[in-house]
Amino acid sequence: xxxxxxxxxxxxxxxxxxxxxxxxxxxxxxxxxxxxxxxxxxxxxxxxxxxxxxxxxxxxxxxxxxxxxxxxxxxxxxxxxxxxxxxxxxxxxxxxxxxxxxxxxxxxxxxxxxxxxxxxxxxxxxxxxxxxxxxxxxxxxxxxxxxxxxxxxxxxxxxxxxxxxxxxxxxxxxxxxxxxxxxxxxxxxxxxxxxxxxxxxxxxxxxxxxxxxxxxxxxxxxxxxxxxxxxxxxxxxxxxxxxxxxxxxxxxxxxxxxxxxxxxxxxxxxxxxxxxxxxxxxxxxxxxxxxxxxxxxxxxxxxxxxxxxxxxxxxxxxxxxxxxxxxxxxxxxxxxxxxxxxxxxxxxxxxxxxxxxxxxxxxxxxxxxxxxxxxxxxxxxxxxxxxxxxxxxxxxxxxxxxxxxxxxxxxxxxxxxx
Numbered sequence: 001x002x003x004x005x006x007x008x009x010x011x012x013x014x015x016x017x018x019x020x021x022x023x024x025x026x027x028x029x030x031x032x033x034x035x036x037x038x039x040x041x042x043x044x045x046x047x048x049x050x051x052x053x054x055x056x057x058x059x060x061x062x063x064x065x066x067x068x069x070x071x072x073x074x075x076x077x078x079x080x081x082x083x084x085x086x087x088x089x090x091x092x093x094x095x096x097x098x099x100x101x102x103x104x105x106x107x108x109x110x111x112x113x114x115x116x117x118x119x120x121x122x123x124x125x126x127x128x129x130x131x132x133x134x135x136x137x138x139x140x141x142x143x144x145x146x147x148x149x150x151x152x153x154x155x156x157x158x159x160x161x162x163x164x165x166x167x168x169x170x171x172x173x174x175x176x177x178x179x180x181x182x183x184x185x186x187x188x189x190x191x192x193x194x195x196x197x198x199x200x201x202x203x204x205x206x207x208x209x210x211x212x213x214x215x216x217x218x219x220x221x222x223x224x225x226x227x228x229x230x231x232x233x234x235x236x237x238x239x240x241x242x243x244x245x246x247x248x249x250x251x252x253x254x255x256x257x258x259x260x261x262x263x264x265x266x267x268x269x270x271x272x273x274x275x276x277x278x279x280x281x282x283x284x285x286x287x288x289x290x291x292x293x294x295x296x297x298x299x300x301x302x303x304x305x306x307x308x309x310x311x312x313x314x315x316x317x318x319x320x321x322x323x324x325x326x327x328x329x330x331x332x333x334x335x336x337x338x339x340x341x342x343x344x345x346x347x348x349x350x351x352x353x354x355x356x357x358x359x360x361x362x363x364x365x366x367x368x369x370x371x372x373x374x375x376x377x378x379x380x381x382x383x384x385x386x387x388x389x390x391x392x393x394x395x396x397x398x399x400x401x402x403x404x405x406x407x408x409x410x411x412x413x414x415x416x417x418x
Contacts, residue, residue, distance in 0.1 A: 001159035005092045006047050014087035015039065018080065018192070026079030027061045027175045035080040046081065050165065057082050059173035059180060060188045074142060076174060076188025086169065086193035089162070093196060096156060101199060102206035107220035108195035114268045117219045118281060118327055121226070124215050125262055125272060125279035129226035131233040134265055136256035137244070140221035141198065142186040145249035146170045149187070149201050169193065195220070201248065208243050224267055233259040270328060281328045288333065291321060295337070299344040301351050301383065311405040322412040334409040345406060346387040346396050366395035 004010065018032060025031050030038065039046075049055040060076030078086060094110070101109065106117035150167055157163055174181045174188065187194050198220060205223070209216050214236060215226040225240070227233040237259055244250050258265075262272040262279070271284040283291075297303075298314050305313075322334075353359045356377045363373035372391040379386050386392065402408070 001092065001157065002051065002161045002165070005088050005162065006050060010091055011043070011047075011084070011088050014084045014091060017087050018083045023080075023083070024061075024063070024077055026077050026082065027058050028079050028081075030080045032080050035084070038081070039084070046085075050085070051161075053161065053164065055165070055168070057085075057169050057172040059175045060183075060190065062174050062176035062188075063190070073189070075190040078169075078172075078188075078191045082169070082172075083192055085165075086191045089166065090192050090196050093157075097196070097200055097203075100156075101203055102210060102218070104216055105199065105203065105206050105218045107218065107222070108199060114219055114324070115327060117217050118268060118270055121217050121224060121267065121272070122279040122281070124217070124226040125274075127215075128228055129215050130262050130274075131227045131230050132260060132262055132265055133223075133225040133227070133233050133237045133240075134258045134260060134267075135223035135225065135237075136253040137221045137223070138251040138253035138256075140250065141189045141194065143251060144185065144187045144198070144201060146185060146187075148249050149197060152201055152204060153197075166193070166197075204248055205244060208247075209240070212239075219268055222267065224265070226262075230259060230261070269325065275329070283325050283328045283330050283333060287325070288337075292337065292340075294321075295341050295344070299341065299348055301348050307352075308405070311407070315405075315407040318407050318409055318412055322409060323416060326413065326416045330413070331410070334413050338408045338410050341408065342398060342401060343384070343387065345401060346392055347383040349396060350387050350392065351383050363391065363395050366400070368395050 015035070019035065022032055046055065058079045058081075060078050063075045063077055064072040065075055066072055098109065104117075104120055106112045106114065106120075146167070149170070150163060153166065154163055169191070170187065171183055173183050187197050202218065202221065206216070206218060209225065217224050217226075225233070225236055227236055237257065241252050244252055263274060264271050266284045266286065269284055269287040270281045273280050273282050294317060295314075298310065298317060350359070353362055360373050360377035363377060364370070368376075368391050376386065376389060376391045387396075398408070402411070
């Protein structure tokens with residue numbers, strides 16, 4: 001298997017994928033752009049070191065990513081060279097493990113998505129499974145028991161050299177704020193191999209749930225187990241926790257793990273609801289709050305961006321956001337949010353016009369009469385209140401804002417809603 005991983009075609013494909021994904025440099029500071037030149041000189045040396053069991057991966061660079069709850073998610077960024085090797089390993093292991101994985105596991109798998117996980121959840125709810133165990137595995141990626149993971153890997157990987165190489169990556173260590181830390185537990189998020197290793201370990205949980213006859217959906221470490229009554233859900237949680245904690249050596253966060261009716265459960269940014277007897281999806285309030293926070297940032301009057309750059313960033317964000325949340329019924333939400341966003345954009349334009357003379361001139365160009373334009377241009381009201389009136393809104397219409405290059409949520413939703 002190791003020779004297959006180090007095969008020229010496999011390594012070249014791994015390099016192309018790493019280059020295509022860009023990404024930050026690791027502890028050695030080497031960028032993806034510098035990677036090709038380095039590998040052209042050192043590839044054979046690296047391959048021989050791996051074959052001889054002498055290769056030592058570099059530690060990962062710890063990066064903290066802010067989460068919506070104010071906490072941070074810890075990422076471990078491997079060097080560009082180590083990303084290529086991890087990608088090469090993943091490309092060989094994925095075809096081995098994919099056929100073994102559960103049908104209701106969706107995270108980080110080819111041809112599967114969060115939308116598939118959500119649609120399967122709706123199927124279960126419509127079939128009468130309206131109570132869920134909303135499982136939270138506490139700091140999953142940081143607390144994986146490496147010995148257990150190696151044991152699980154060894155069941156399918158007969159080449160001990162591959163096991164040894166993966167183990168070296170798990171034990172490579174972390175550099176945080178310039179200081180080295182050992183990594184005796186966990187699978188650092190950030191490398192190409194981590195999602196696959198997580199799925200391999202959690203596949204043990206999937207098959208245990210299947211063996212017990214449970215309906216469930218898993219996306220990475222987000223797990224929902226569907227039941228027909230609250231009591232059944234409570235029993236399920238009580239019975240599965242010993243397997244998770246004593247067999248897989250993972251920890252269930254009891255404060256965040258809940259047994260609940262499906263309405264309002266947060267899963268992959270969505271929440272469930274029952275509409276006319278059918279299961280449906282809404283955008284979870286926390287996701288709405290995050291949307292508004294981002295729009296506030298992108299339309300800030302003081303960020304110094306050019307208008308063209310702002311329009312580009314807004315278009316990119318709105319396109320990605322609506323594409324992800326298009327399964328939800330959210331017409332009213334988007335109309336209301338668009339109205340608020342347009343008000344922010346008008347306030348921004350009003351500030352850019354600065355002087356009363358410029359404001360008057362631009363309002364007249366946009367069709368305002370002399371009296372209305374003069375009065376608004378010379379108002380002492382702040383930016384937000386100044387654009388509330390009919391004069392500015394008639395001048396800076398939604399149509400004109402669109403024509404100038406601004407994109408709105410409903411525009412995108414009408415194109416992609418299902």
